[in-house]
Amino acid sequence: MSLKNLKGFVFYVDILGFTALTQNKIQLTEDDFHIWQVSKHFQTSGNQEFAANILILFREILTNCQNKYPKVNFTQLSDCAFVWSENMKDVILSCHTIMWDCLQNGILCRGGIAYGDIIEDHNNNLGQMLLGNAVSKAVKLEQAGAKGCRVLMDQEVPASLNDYDSSFCAEIYKLFQPFENPLDFKVYDEFKWYYSQSLKDLNTTKGIIQATVERLCLAAKLQFHPKFNWNVRTPEGSIHVKSSMRFTSANEQNVFNIEHTFDWKELPDSKLRTETNYTRITKKIQDEASSCIIKKGNNIKFPPAP
Known part of the structure; x- marks a missing residue:
C-alpha cells in the first residue's frame, strides 16, 4: 500500500438532520415530495427515497466542485464528505462552493476546516483512506456544538492560508471571524462563507x-x-x-x-x-x-x- 504524507487543509462537511430523516423521526408530506421533485413512483419508499434524492443532489454538488478544483481530493461517505489538499486556497474555495450550493439547493450543512498533517493512500477502488491530525480536528470542529450552517476552523487556518497565498488571504480575511456560542459561551473561530457568493x-x-x-x-x-x-x-x-x-x-x-x-x-x-x-x-x-x-x-x- 502506497501512503502519502502531506500538510494542508481538510474540510469536513455533514448534512444536518439526515439521521432523523432516515430513522423516520420526521413525518413527510406530499408537499415535501413535490417541492423536492420526487417521483410518485418512489414515494411509497417514504423517508428513504426522499433521503436518497438529497444524497444524489449532494453528490452532484461535490462532483461539480471537484471538476472545478481538480487539485483537491473529495470523498463522500453517505451524508458527509472530506475535502482536502496541499492547495489550501482551493480547499477554501471548495468549502465555500459546497456550502453555498448546498444551501441554495435546500440542503443544510455544517462543517469544520483544519490545517495539519494528512495521510492518504491511493486505493480508489474502495475509496481513499484518510487520517491525520487535520482530519481529526476538522471532524471535531464540525461536532463542536455550533448550531446551523456554520464552518468552524482552527486558529491555524488564516495564518497558514496567508503563508500559502497572501494576496488571496487578504481578499477574504474579513470572513475569518470569532463568534460566541450561546449554548456554552465558548468563542469559536469561523469562516463566514455566507457573506459573499463570489x-x-x-x-x-x-x-x-x-x-x-x-x-x-x-x-x-x-x-x-x-x-x-x-x-x-x-x-x-x-x-x-x-x-x-x-x-x-x-x-x-x-x-x-x-x-x-x-x-x-x-x-x-x-x-x-x-x-x-x-x-x-x-x-x-x-x-x-x-x-x-x-x-x-x-x-x-x-x-x-x-
Whole structure:
C-alpha cells in the first residue's frame, strides 16, 4: 500500500438532520415530495427515497466542485464528505462552493476546516483512506456544538492560508471571524462563507452591497423556502434552521460596515413558507439595496422600503 504524507487543509462537511430523516423521526408530506421533485413512483419508499434524492443532489454538488478544483481530493461517505489538499486556497474555495450550493439547493450543512498533517493512500477502488491530525480536528470542529450552517476552523487556518497565498488571504480575511456560542459561551473561530457568493470585490462599496444582498437572500431562503420544511419538524432541526437564518441575516458591522433593515429572529408560520413569498422578499432586498446611502466614514445604509 502506497501512503502519502502531506500538510494542508481538510474540510469536513455533514448534512444536518439526515439521521432523523432516515430513522423516520420526521413525518413527510406530499408537499415535501413535490417541492423536492420526487417521483410518485418512489414515494411509497417514504423517508428513504426522499433521503436518497438529497444524497444524489449532494453528490452532484461535490462532483461539480471537484471538476472545478481538480487539485483537491473529495470523498463522500453517505451524508458527509472530506475535502482536502496541499492547495489550501482551493480547499477554501471548495468549502465555500459546497456550502453555498448546498444551501441554495435546500440542503443544510455544517462543517469544520483544519490545517495539519494528512495521510492518504491511493486505493480508489474502495475509496481513499484518510487520517491525520487535520482530519481529526476538522471532524471535531464540525461536532463542536455550533448550531446551523456554520464552518468552524482552527486558529491555524488564516495564518497558514496567508503563508500559502497572501494576496488571496487578504481578499477574504474579513470572513475569518470569532463568534460566541450561546449554548456554552465558548468563542469559536469561523469562516463566514455566507457573506459573499463570489468572494470578490469585498473591499469595494459595490462589492460589499452585492455581498450583503447575497447573504440576505440566503437568509430569506432559510426563512421562506418550503424545501426546508422537513428540517423544522424536529426541535433540533428547527434550531438549526432558525440559527442559520439569524446569523445570515444579522445586522452587524464586524465584517462589513453596512446597516440593513432585514434582521430576522423568528421563522414564519409554515403556511407562509412558499416560493412566492421567497421571491417577494428577495425582490424587496434587491430593491432596498439599489438605493443604498453612503454615509460619513464610508458607512453604507439600506434605506427602509417606502
